[in-house]
Amino acid sequence: MGLTVADVIRETTRAHLLAGRGKLFGQCVTAVGWIGGTVPELTEQEGIIELSMADVSGAGIAVGAALVPGQRPIYVIRYQGFMWYNAAPILNYAAKSKEMWGVPCPLAVRSIAMEGAIGPVASGCHHFMPLHMPGIKVAAPMTPKEWASVWQDYLDGDDPIYISEHRRSFPLQEEMPDVIQDSASVSLVGISASRLEMVKAAEILSAEGIVCNLLHLLWLKPLELSETICRAVAKCRLGLVIDSDYEFCGASESIALRLMHATGRPIHALGLEDRSAGFAPHFDNPTPTAERIVAKVKSVLNSTAA
Amino acid sequence: MSCRAPEFGWVEAATDSLADSDYLRLFKQISFNRHFEFAVAGHCDRKEIRIPIYLSVGQEHIPAVIASVTKDLKIFAQHRAHSYYLSFGGDPRKLVDELRNLTSGCAGGMGGSASIHCPESGMFGHSGLMGDQVPIAVGYALVSKNATMAVVGDGSGEEDYVLGAMGFAATKKVPVLFVCEDNDLSILTKTSARRSWGLAEVARSFGMGSVDIADDPLLIAHHVKQAMDNLPFYINIRTCRQLWHAGTGRDGLPEWNRFEMIKAHLAAKGYGDHVTALEQEAISEVEALWV
Numbered sequence: 001m002g003l004t005v006a007d008v009i010r011e012t013t014r015a016h017l018l019a020g021r022g023k024l025f026g027q028c029v030t031a032v033g034w035i036g037g038t039v040p041e042l043t044e045q046e047g048i049i050e051l052s053m054a055d056v057s058g059a060g061i062a063v064g065a066a067l068v069p070g071q072r073p074i075y076v077i078r079y080q081g082f083m084w085y086n087a088a089p090i091l092n093y094a095a096k097s098k099e100m101w102g103v104p105c106p107l108a109v110r111s112i113a114m115e116g117a118i119g120p121v122a123s124g125c126h127h128f129m130p131l132h133m134p135g136i137k138v139a140a141p142m143t144p145k146e147w148a149s150v151w152q153d154y155l156d157g158d159d160p161i162y163i164s165e166h167r168r169s170f171p172l173q174e175e176m177p178d179v180i181q182d183s184a185s186v187s188l189v190g191i192s193a194s195r196l197e198m199v200k201a202a203e204i205l206s207a208e209g210i211v212c213n214l215l216h217l218l219w220l221k222p223l224e225l226s227e228t229i230c231r232a233v234a235k236c237r238l239g240l241v242i243d244s245d246y247e248f249c250g251a252s253e254s255i256a257l258r259l260m261h262a263t264g265r266p267i268h269a270l271g272l273e274d275r276s277a278g279f280a281p282h283f284d285n286p287t288p289t290a291e292r293i294v295a296k297v298k299s300v301l302n303s304t305a306a
Numbered sequence: 307m308s309c310r311a312p313e314f315g316w317v318e319a320a321t322d323s324l325a326d327s328d329y330l331r332l333f334k335q336i337s338f339n340r341h342f343e344f345a346v347a348g349h350c351d352r353k354e355i356r357i358p359i360y361l362s363v364g365q366e367h368i369p370a371v372i373a374s375v376t377k378d379l380k381i382f383a384q385h386r387a388h389s390y391y392l393s394f395g396g397d398p399r400k401l402v403d404e405l406r407n408l409t410s411g412c413a414g415g416m417g418g419s420a421s422i423h424c425p426e427s428g429m430f431g432h433s434g435l436m437g438d439q440v441p442i443a444v445g446y447a448l449v450s451k452n453a454t455m456a457v458v459g460d461g462s463g464e465e466d467y468v469l470g471a472m473g474f475a476a477t478k479k480v481p482v483l484f485v486c487e488d489n490d491l492s493i494l495t496k497t498s499a500r501r502s503w504g505l506a507e508v509a510r511s512f513g514m515g516s517v518d519i520a521d522d523p524l525l526i527a528h529h530v531k532q533a534m535d536n537l538p539f540y541i542n543i544r545t546c547r548q549l550w551h552a553g554t555g556r557d558g559l560p561e562w563n564r565f566e567m568i569k570a571h572l573a574a575k576g577y578g579d580h581v582t583a584l585e586q587e588a589i590s591e592v593e594a595l596w597v
Contacts, residue, residue, distance in 0.1 A: 023449060049448070052477070054470025057441040061474060064445025067430065071449060088467075092433045093442060100416045101423045101431040 006037040006170040008144045009110070012151055013074060014040035017047030025049045025062040026076030035076060035112065036170045055085035063089045066107040067097070072155060077111040080164065081121035083129050094160040095135035104158035108151070113166040113192065113244060115277075115286045123277040123285060125192050125245040130162040131221050131254070138221040140164040140192040143175045146218050164220070166193040166244060168287075179214040180232045186297055187213040187233040189259065191220065191251055192244040193287045194271075200290035205297060212297075217241075220251055223258065230262050238300055239267035244287040247271030266304065270296050310490060312562040314544055315519030320528035324374075326575060332367075332374045332523065333572060333581060337588035339366035339389040340565055342398065345592050346388070346405060346419075347554040355405050359419040362389040364548035364560055365487050367568065369393040371526040372455070372485065376534060379483070380450070381429040382443035383457040384436060385420035386487070390457065396424035402595050428452075437465035440484070444471045448480045453537060455483045461492030463505045472540065476512035481537040483530070484509065489547035494557070509540030516540035521564050 003011070016022060017040065024047060029039050042048050051058035062075035077086055090109055097105035113125040130136045137159050141147040147163075154161045176195055179202075186205070190198035195216050202212040213232045233239045239259055243252035252269035260267040270288045277285035288296075307314055324332065343363045349355045362369075366389040372379075373393040383390040391401055396412060404411025404422055412422050413431060423431035430446075432439050436459075443456035458468060463486050475482050486505055490497050509516035515536050519525050521543050533539035546560035572581045 025445075052470060052474050054467065054473070056467035057444075057470030057474065060438055060441025060467055060471060061445035061448065064442035064447070065449040067442070067446050068450045073449070088435060089433075089438050089442060092435045093438060096433060097431070100421060100433075101413055101425075103423070103425065103431070 002173040003144050004170060005142070005144050005147055005172050008147050009038040010040050012148065013038070014042065016072070016074070017042055020047075021070070022072040022074060023047045023049050023065060024074040024076065025051055025058065025065065027051050027053055027055070027058060027078065029076055035078060036167060038110075038170065039076070055082060056088055059086040060089035060093070062107055063094045063105060066094060066105045066160065067103065072106055072108065074108045074110060077109065079122040080111045080113045080126040081123065083111060083126045087129050090160065091130060091133040091136065095130070095133050098159070099135050105160055106154065106158045107160040108154050109160065109162045110165055111162060113164065115193070115244070115284070117279055117281055117284060119279045120276040124272050124287070125164050125166065125243070127162060127164040127220060128245050128250045131251055135159070136221070137161040137219070138164060139219050140166070141218060142166065142169040142192065142195055143172060145175055150218070164192060168193040168196060176216050178216055178228070180228070181211055181213060184211045184213040184232070184235070185237045186210060186301070187215055187236045187239045188293070189215045189217055189229070189233075189239060189241045189255070191217050191242065194242040194244050197287055197290045197293060198242055201293035201297070204290060204294050210297065210301070217255070220255070223255060225259060225262050230259070233259060233265055233267070234263040236265060237304065238297065239263070239265055240293070240297060240300070241267060241269050242288055242293060243269075243271040245271055246274065248274045266300070268296065268300055309518065309544055310561055312520050312522065312564065312567060315517065316522065316525060317528070320522070320524045323524050323528035323531065326577070328374060329523070329572065330577060330580060330584065332370055333568060334584045334588055335370040335374070335393055336367040336565065336568065337585040338591060339370055339392050341589050341592045342392060343388060345596055347549070349596065350554050357405070357407065357418045358552050359405065360386040360552055361549050361554065362386050364546045364564065365389070365489065365521070367523055367564060368485070368487055368521060368526060368543055368545060371523045372530050375527045375531050376453075378453065379428065380443070380446060380452050380454040381427070381457075382432070382439035382446070382454065383429065384432045384439050384459070384462060385434065386459070387422055387432065387457070388419070391422050391424050391429060394424065394429055395427040396429065398595050437462035437468040440468040441471035444475045444480050444482055447475075447482045448478060451481065453481045453483065453534065455485060457485045457487065459492070460486060460488040460490060460497050460505070464501060469508060472509055472514070472538075473512045475538040476509075476514040479538065483533055483537060484540040486540070486542045488542050488544050490544070491547060491551070493551045504542070506540060506542040514538045514540055516542070518542040519544065521545040523568060
């Protein structure tokens with residue numbers, strides 16, 4: 001059995017804390033489940049700092065820890081929607097410190113998305129917030145190796161980094177390589193948990209004779225649209241960027257625009273609908289499902305065919 | 307006695323908190339800070355400085371006193387911080403350059419008046435988000451274990467995250483000296499219009515030591531010295547901002563003029579001529595910076 005994403009996060013964190021390279025800050029991190037098994041069962045002396053429930057000050061305290069030379073602290077936000085509180089010191093101080101004063105403020109923000117009957121705040125990704133601010137990197141790892149590579153980037157650099165995690169990734173063991181096919185007419189570009197739905201959608205579309213490239217985006221900022229991606233997309237009739245965050249003015253729309261300019265192909269976006277999620281299942285606003293992706297692809301293909 | 311009085315919180319034990327020689331040295335720094343601010347104001351009025359400026363006239367002695375009785379403090383101040391920069395050893399020329407938008411400025415021109423820093427003296431920059439320096443200071447002190455100072459005003463001290471950070475510092479015994487320059491004004495809104503509670507009482511309720519005092523240098527020195535062995539600690543210092551929140555405007559005379567009171571105190575001890583000479587020296591040094 002290989003390691004799951006949760007295993008990798010937990011064991012990487014354990015080694016980091018025990019080596020004294022940084023502390024882990026968060027609210028209720030040592031509570032039931034240790035955040036999906038991603039937090040090692042260590043003590044305060046070993047590096048886990050339970051913060052009070054004052055979100056903004058908690059984020060500020062983690063930012064202050066990041067100013068201490070040699071430290072690489074971790075700040076855990078249990079639901080990405082809590083970024084509405086936590087964003088202030090992270091985006092106004094940690095992200096700006098190096099540009100303003102030449103003082104690095106490296107902080108790994110583990111911001112965790114969840115979905116499914118959990119209401120308007122805790123649902124979905126909110127990585128559009130850090131994407132909007134200069135000075136902070138944003139990645140959305142979904143596999144063990146991806147998370148490890150993002151972590152290594154954090155250690156190698158001196159920038160704050162927003163790790164847009166998704167609970168659906170925690171049990172995953174397999175990697176998700178890009179799939180590029182000469183016969184593809186559609187390129188699906190997935191972000192976060194939408195990648196899982198994208199894979200299922202490609203199977204459905206393939207059965208109907210629509211061959212899709214599968215392109216997995218790990219880094220949202222800095223955004224590097226590789227030559228491989230651009231070449232694959234340029235050969236297709238259509239591109240679709242799919243995300244587990246809001247579509248309107250979100251990563252999917254923004255990246256679709258860039259990809260369209262880079263390839264000259266029509267690139268569309270699909271993300272969460274522009275409405276609040278409720279707790280009742282019929283009011284949910286989840287990551288675009290395979291069915292929704294399929295419908296979107298067919299709709300666009302049909303409209304362009306006409 | 308009203309808390310808005312120059313003798314508020316006076317204790318006899320403060321009388322000898324500064325030796326005369328130290329007080330005179332301190333007076334030189336206070337004079338330098340004050341006349342530096344007047345020089346900035348002059349350049350601003352002549353439109354030679356066009357960025358927003360935040361002057362500390364009337365409060366310029368507070369950081370000078372704290373600097374004179376502490377060492378190796380890490381500093382997290384906020385927008386009204388010229389005198390912190392100067393008192394803790396920042397290069398005045400680099401501050402002048404900063405206010406002139408030059409790349410040779412202490413923040414390379416990025417900081418302006420409000421977001422200055424001085425790594426050489428352990429002073430961190432301020433983002434412009436009022437009060438965010440407090441949790442950041444607490445996090446820094448928690449991990450580094452360095453004695454650290456977080457400065458707020460009576461307005462930013464009301465920010466919820468300031469209170470949350472103070473509570474956390476008290477809980478975890480984080481070595482932070484919380485200083486509130488309480489000029490009773492948030493821009494021009496009086497404290498009484500904004501809240502019915504006191505920050506010193508809140509700090510005490512969190513479980514840390516606190517005092518609420520007027521801005522007499524002897525009193526500040528007395529309490530800061532004691533506080534440094536008892537961090538975290540909160541000091542509320544009642545003071546008078548003599549100019550507007552931003553810019554150089556005035557609204558009449560201050561409730562009290564601490565600078566003149568300091569001079570009178572030293573003159574009464576027989577240092578009148580010395581004080582005059584020290585102030586003139588400071589004026590000359592400031593003038594030389596702007597040539």
